[in-house]
Amino acid sequence: MPSKVSHVRLPEAEYKFIDEVIENGYFTSRTDFIKSAIRLQIHETSKRILADLKKKKKKISHAELLKSAKKSRKAVYKEIWS
16 A cells, blocks of 8 residues: 655644654654654554453453454554555
8 A cells, every 4th residue: 555645733842852853863754753653652542442342341362462453553554554
């Protein structure tokens, strides 16, 4: 799947922070920073979804949780970066 372009409006203070961490070598570009932030948010949201699934089911095995997390990550990765 080809990449899609998104335009994001951020407050000047957030751009300033991003530029500072780039200057300090933590990221190579604004794009690198934003992609990393999105991946982190996807990971955190996936954990919340799994926690919600666990609450709905009386028992859920570790293997089932792991399988669900892998499936979710693969689908998101494929949609965004493939």
